Amino acid sequence: MNGERRFDNAVDAMRGSKWIVAVTVMLPTLIEIIDISVANVSLDHIRGSLSAGIDEASWVLTSYLVSNAIIIPMTGWLARTFGRKRYLIFSILLFTAASFLCGASTSLGMLVFFRILQGIGGGALQPLSQAILLETFPPREHGMAMAMFGIGIMFGPIAGPLMGGYITDTLSWRWIFYVNIPIGIFAVMMVTMFIVDPPYMKRTEKVRVDTWGIALLTMGIGALQIVLDKGQREDWFHSDFILIFSAISFLSIAAFVIVELFFAEHPIVDLRAFRNIPFTSGNVVMFVAFFNLLGSIVLLPLYAQILLGYTATLAGLVLSPGGVATLLTMPVVGKLIVKQNPKYLLALGILVCAFSTRQMAGFNLASDFSSLMWPRIYLGIGMGLLFIPLTTLTLSSIPKPQMGNATSIYNLLRNLGGSFGVAFSTTMFSRRAQLHQSHLTEHLTWFDRGFQDAVAWGRAMLPARGIPEVSAEGTSMKMIYGQAVRQATAMGFNDAFWILSVLMACVLPLLLLMRRPDHQNGPPPPGH
DSSP states (O other): OHHHHHHHHHHHHHHTTHHHHHHHHHHHHHHHHHHHHTTGGGHHHHHHHTTOOHHHHTHHHHHHHHHHHHHGGGHHHHHHHHOHHHHHHHHHHHHHHHHHHHHTOOSHHHHHHHHHHHHHHHHTHHHHHHHHHHHHSOGGGHHHHHHHHHHHHHHHHHHHHHHHHHHHHHTOTTHHHHTHHHHHHHHHHHHHHHOOOOGGGTSOOOOOOOHHHHHHHHHHHHHHHHHHHHTTTTTGGGSHHHHHHHHHHHHHHHHHHHIIIIIOSSOSSOGGGGGSHHHHHHHHHHHHHHHHHHHHHHHHHHHHHHTTOOOHHHHHHHHHHHHHHHHHHHHHHHHHHHHSOHHHHHHHHHHHHHHHHHHHTTOOTTOOHHHHHHHHHHHHHHHHHHHHHHHHHHHTTSOGGGHHHHHHHHHHHHHHHHHHHHHHHHHHHHHHHHHHHHHHHTTOSTTOHHHHHHHHHHHHHGGGGTOOGGGHHHHHHHHHHHHHHHHHHHHHHHHHHHHHHHHHHTTGGGGGGOOOOSSOOSOOOTTO
16 A cells, blocks of 8 residues: 555655656657668668668668567566566667767678667667656546657657668767666666556566567577678578578477467467457558568668769758658648548558559669659558557557557567568668679670660760770770669569568458457557
């Protein structure tokens, strides 16, 4: 009783300053969300600084997403075991320390390792912040609290690319991580002063840890991600390395499913939720939606920087309007969903997302800023149309006692979709660019009349531009080859965008397996 009275008194005291509590929990959550996208526009600088390829540089993104995905299902158990406030402070400290180490990294391996630690620290921040907001705000204001949470989540894709591009151009890519340090320290101070653990966090019974489930989940997802990231460079299944990790991934995931379904007393992830067909269908759609989103927004700035010569700041400006479009679309959808069948809005969102990436597949070397920006805006509108209806349809049929497990799975599949999308897109781009380069350079021989004419034109024109006549022919051939490589690279990007658009459209039939909520009182809170 004394513990409950102290908690109630603390909450009453904080309700006068609930906005301080809101700022306290949203501050670390916001920098965690920003860190998902902040490195996108800096990848070209990172790979150049650390002597890595495009596919290797993508590990900076995927390692963070995977470690985030692994920790999310464990967050509830960890908070109950160690205390929510203590675990929140630990997570912020780990995230902040890992941010410093990311900035200080001298090799790609170091950077990826510290990004994994950063993801482990950041993965708990969203669910913990959401729970604290709901307890701090009175029930009648829960909608306001979750609206704030949703705005915070959607602000990340806007601020991340802009901040990452500006900091990279004016300072260096290392400062996109260093900037988290003062914010993290300030957040720890705020949490220490303003956050209080509720009584139920202090008197829970000890639950047997699902050690095997945690270990198998970590090994399975980790090994699979290594296969996806290294496969292109190691020539896929012609490599013993890839075969070994593929076997580890397959066996770990298979064993994880068996352990969770038949042996775990308190499974870390209750897979029985997938017996619910609308829930399963919604998770597939969410996986593919974030596969498409993250896959496209990692390729878009690379296209702008590698082929069009954009700075990191300009590449960030290409991405950011899409986040604004999502932010503006979601409140409109929140009102429409009360009156309309969510399936219609979801179908429209899927079609707009597929259309946007199909537009990206039409980029060429003469594309201007607006040609790159508008498809990203369409993608932002599509995600705004998709997110709330999909959450409503996926979770509406889940019983309340199972909602915590269901939302953990939902967030897990969302993060994995983004991680797989990044790995798949960069790998597909690399393979298709190599294929197109091989086909184009087949014609760069003296037996090809067009090649002869191009070299002759260069030999005649280059001396007038200051190139010595003796080296004009060699320079002309280098220029022709360079143009062929650029064209092949552009075609590789286009192929990857096209495949993303097809995959997005393929999930439309799954809407037939979903059903409208029986009592539709509005959408669930964003991020729920």
